[in-house]
Amino acid sequence: MVAVPLLPVVMKCDHCTLPVPAGLVVEGSAQQFCCAGCKLVYETLAGAGLGKYYDIVEEDAGDARQATVVSGRNYPEFDHQEFTDEHVTVAGDLASAKFYLRGVHCAACVWLVEKLPRLLKGVVSVRLDLGRAIVELEWRPQQVELSAIASLLDSIGYPPLPLKDGEEQQRLRKEQRADLLRIAIAGALAGNLMGIAFALYGAYWSGMEDGLRDFFRYTAFGLATISVAWPGRVFFRGALKALRARTPNMDLPIALGLSAGYLGGAFNTITQRGEVYFESVGILVFLLLVGRYIQRKQQRSAYLELELLHALSPGSALRVVDGVSEEVPISALQIGDVIEVLGGDTVAADGELLSAQATVDAAVLTGESTPSAIMAAELVYAGTRNLGENIQIRVSQIGDSTRVGQLMKRVAEYARRPSAIVRMADKMSGVFTLVVMLLALITVWWWTQYTSFDVALEHAIALLVIACPCALGLATPLAVVAAVGRAARKGILVKGGDTFESLSRAGVILLDKTGTITQGDWNVSQWYGAQELRPLVEALENHSNHPFARALANQKSQLSVAAVEIESGCGIRGVVDGVQIYVGSPAWLAQLGADFDDELLSTISNNNLSPAIAWDGAQRVSVIALGDTLRADSAQRITRLHELGWQVHILSGDDPRVVQRVACEVGVASENAHGGVTPEAKEQFVRDKQKSQHKVVMVGDGWNDATALAAADIGVAVHGSAEASLAAADVFLSRPGLGGVVELLSGSLRTVRLIRRNLLVSLLYNGSGVALAMLGIMNPLWAAVFMPLSSLTVVSLAWRSKTFN
Amino acid sequence: MSIIYIVVPLALLIATTAVIGFAWASRQGQFDDLETPAHRALFDDDPVEEE
Numbered sequence A: 001m002v003a004v005p006l007l008p009v010v011m012k013c014d015h016c017t018l019p020v021p022a023g024l025v026v027e028g029s030a031q032q033f034c035c036a037g038c039k040l041v042y043e044t045l046a047g048a049g050l051g052k053y054y055d056i057v058e059e060d061a062g063d064a065r066q067a068t069v070v071s072g073r074n075y076p077e078f079d080h081q082e083f084t085d086e087h088v089t090v091a092g093d094l095a096s097a098k099f100y101l102r103g104v105h106c107a108a109c110v111w112l113v114e115k116l117p118r119l120l121k122g123v124v125s126v127r128l129d130l131g132r133a134i135v136e137l138e139w140r141p142q143q144v145e146l147s148a149i150a151s152l153l154d155s156i157g158y159p160p161l162p163l164k165d166g167e168e169q170q171r172l173r174k175e176q177r178a179d180l181l182r183i184a185i186a187g188a189l190a191g192n193l194m195g196i197a198f199a200l201y202g203a204y205w206s207g208m209e210d211g212l213r214d215f216f217r218y219t220a221f222g223l224a225t226i227s228v229a230w231p232g233r234v235f236f237r238g239a240l241k242a243l244r245a246r247t248p249n250m251d252l253p254i255a256l257g258l259s260a261g262y263l264g265g266a267f268n269t270i271t272q273r274g275e276v277y278f279e280s281v282g283i284l285v286f287l288l289l290v291g292r293y294i295q296r297k298q299q300r301s302a303y304l305e306l307e308l309l310h311a312l313s314p315g316s317a318l319r320v321v322d323g324v325s326e327e328v329p330i331s332a333l334q335i336g337d338v339i340e341v342l343g344g345d346t347v348a349a350d351g352e353l354l355s356a357q358a359t360v361d362a363a364v365l366t367g368e369s370t371p372s373a374i375m376a377a378e379l380v381y382a383g384t385r386n387l388g389e390n391i392q393i394r395v396s397q398i399g400d401s402t403r404v405g406q407l408m409k410r411v412a413e414y415a416r417r418p419s420a421i422v423r424m425a426d427k428m429s430g431v432f433t434l435v436v437m438l439l440a441l442i443t444v445w446w447w448t449q450y451t452s453f454d455v456a457l458e459h460a461i462a463l464l465v466i467a468c469p470c471a472l473g474l475a476t477p478l479a480v481v482a483a484v485g486r487a488a489r490k491g492i493l494v495k496g497g498d499t500f501e502s503l504s505r506a507g508v509i510l511l512d513k514t515g516t517i518t519q520g521d522w523n524v525s526q527w528y529g530a531q532e533l534r535p536l537v538e539a540l541e542n543h544s545n546h547p548f549a550r551a552l553a554n555q556k557s558q559l560s561v562a563a564v565e566i567e568s569g570c571g572i573r574g575v576v577d578g579v580q581i582y583v584g585s586p587a588w589l590a591q592l593g594a595d596f597d598d599e600l601l602s603t604i605s606n607n608n609l610s611p612a613i614a615w616d617g618a619q620r621v622s623v624i625a626l627g628d629t630l631r632a633d634s635a636q637r638i639t640r641l642h643e644l645g646w647q648v649h650i651l652s653g654d655d656p657r658v659v660q661r662v663a664c665e666v667g668v669a670s671e672n673a674h675g676g677v678t679p680e681a682k683e684q685f686v687r688d689k690q691k692s693q694h695k696v697v698m699v700g701d702g703w704n705d706a707t708a709l710a711a712a713d714i715g716v717a718v719h720g721s722a723e724a725s726l727a728a729a730d731v732f733l734s735r736p737g738l739g740g741v742v743e744l745l746s747g748s749l750r751t752v753r754l755i756r757r758n759l760l761v762s763l764l765y766n767g768s769g770v771a772l773a774m775l776g777i778m779n780p781l782w783a784a785v786f787m788p789l790s791s792l793t794v795v796s797l798a799w800r801s802k803t804f805n
Numbered sequence B: 001m002s003i004i005y006i007v008v009p010l011a012l013l014i015a016t017t018a019v020i021g022f023a024w025a026s027r028q029g030q031f032d033d034l035e036t037p038a039h040r041a042l043f044d045d046d047p048v049e050e051e
Helices: A036-047 A052-064 A081-087 A107-114 A146-155 A167-206 A210-229 A233-245 A251-270 A278-312 A403-416 A424-448 A453-466 A470-489 A498-504 A513-517 A531-543 A547-552 A586-592 A598-606 A634-643 A656-666 A679-691 A703-711 A723-728 A739-774 A780-800 B004-027 B036-040
Strands: A089-091 A094-101 A123-129 A134-139 A160-163 A316-321 A324-329 A338-341 A350-353 A357-361 A372-375 A391-397 A492-494 A508-511 A523-529 A561-567 A571-576 A579-584 A610-615 A621-627 A647-651 A696-700 A714-717 A731-733
Touching: A081 A160, A081 A324, A094 A146, A107 A123, A107 B036, A123 B036, A134 A146, A146 A160, A167 A210, A167 A278, A167 B004, A210 A251, A210 A278, A210 B004, A233 A251, A233 A278, A251 A278, A251 A424, A424 A453, A424 A739, A453 A739, A470 A492, A470 A739, A470 A780, A492 A739, A498 A714, A498 A739, A508 A513, A508 A679, A513 A647, A513 A656, A523 A531, A523 A547, A531 A547, A531 A561, A531 A571, A531 A579, A531 A610, A531 A621, A547 A610, A547 A621, A579 A586, A586 A610, A598 A610, A598 A621, A634 A647, A634 A656, A634 A739, A647 A656, A679 A696, A679 A703, A696 A703, A703 A714, A703 A723, A731 A739, A739 A780
Parallel strands: A508 A647, A508 A696, A696 A714, A714 A731
Antiparallel strands: A089 A094, A094 A134, A094 A160, A123 A134, A316 A324, A316 A338, A338 A391, A350 A391, A357 A372, A492 A731, A523 A621, A561 A571, A571 A579, A579 A610, A610 A621
């Protein structure tokens, strides 16, 4: 007989360490998994000889090791008719929809998500776009319901959020493809024009038959005509718009330069004299289109993040009709409906509280760190979390008119606002082209007075060739691209290239308190009294949703807990390991008859910490001081910000006294620390500062910061931010704390210096080349040889620079 | 040098083919997502089950 080893009572998943459901425990197996997803990941890693991953994770993260985020929801609202109408496209017996997947970040995620059809019958295909975290699902509705697919995705750690693939999205995609095609055509033409130009330069040395020369010239003429008339048309269209509106834009000088070069070349080709400049025209069109594409791509991704905002609000609510509750999509809610909000869930709509009382956590909405109590008939806001028992709400505002919806609308408006900083490269290239054309004309005029027209033209051609603004056009974008790449490796994700320029000059920086300067979580700061109660309290608090409970709870606790009762707004009681335990507010415990030191309580609140009491119903009492502690490096980082010349303000929705204490500890002047600021007031504060000619950088993480982030010149969202803030911000720091902010600011300074250096190098280079050509020292051949050198210099300067490290 | 009269149009023809190829790929949406395919290429095929 084979001995079956005794299994421990609770099996932990070998991948994510979550408890394994009893039904999934495989007896006698060394590995246990909580779900198919974890099993797949584990087997892949083990199969590839990468089992060491688990050792690394254990060493590295300690108890911070994250269980795969599983909300455990069933997504019944996805099968609702209203949802299908809005999000699902049906073609024949196939249905398809797009979802934003939270939590995808690596190749393993792609692999796992795209293996869905193997896990669930009826799923036809799954394509994941890793960069945007968007998955496109195709399934047979007769075989499988969308809710089943959604909950499977959820169970393997990727909660799906519905996304609309609207007309706007389609239009943007078409636009991007058209842009790419234009670049391809312009590029192919520019390359061939360059080849022909080199053959023509060669004629300076060895001479060329007239027939051959004319053949090359007419070919180049034809190619340049296509280049200007097809991909180059966008510039002429822009210039025409500027003329009609009588407001000059950057397309105007570009169009002028292009037409001068093209018409001059065409005239000389047909009259069989002088020189042609078609390659400069072709390359200019190509480079300007590339620059434009990069910029438009940034705008498009900003738009996509805006779309995400709509996906992020909670997707469903429990509607109560005649005492029966049904899960419906939020879009189906009407004003006057009654909804039920379970303990721990997020409120879906603004409404009037029907239950006697409730405790809600409004931290994401207002930044208040302590939960607030709400009485019957008072307003409960969407986006807040119900911490107590289940409550009922009569809906008074839905969708965009809820407070959180209003905030999101403001963010959307700001995101649509065009970037104030104009396209540097375009502007410079345009002006540059005009100046060069003018200089070429002067050269021709000057030299014809002393020599023949042909010699004069030759000098002018040398000038045009050496002045080709490749290096100038490349200087800024290359430096920015290199800096964005380097910053990303350091955990600083920058959305737009303009960001560096704005951040390079010091201004006003506004820091959110909770989560940015402080840890953002409640922690036990002091434990007075009976220490032996601590393990019992830790076990009991696993059964509560209160933020204080999260600070006190220890999920690894194996102690048995029974008879748990939660007293809303007071505390929790239960029997742990055979001992009756009460944990809660001092008032409640005093009422129950616990005996503790009142002086200790006032010491705690004087330190702006919050007290909690634990009691065993007899002699043993603990007084626990809870607080949101400072990050270890905050004070040092803020000192550095002051050194860099920034004016530092703290802007928080929390109690002013708490904000003052924090300001004092990190060295921010008390008149610059503002507490009790509502999200709307934060935005107003940003705008007031902007009115007094300050550049404003806002650093924050919550929903309450989103509008301020969007309104600020540059918004920086820190690690752990609410998605709304991510969408509103220009920069996202994937590391917690202020270290990334300091690095971002000093890196921006270095990047802008690099850009200036690059511009200077290429201007000097082109300038001296132009001077030599005007003096008649440079001939077109040498000009053609030297031209790429300036581009090379600029490229190597950009890649070798140490902007972020 | 009369070969030039054939070679240059030929080069332009090849360039045209390349541009048409690019246009086709772009219409197919092959440039919509430039990140995921790089990862996808590294996944092993599913093992073929033996009868």
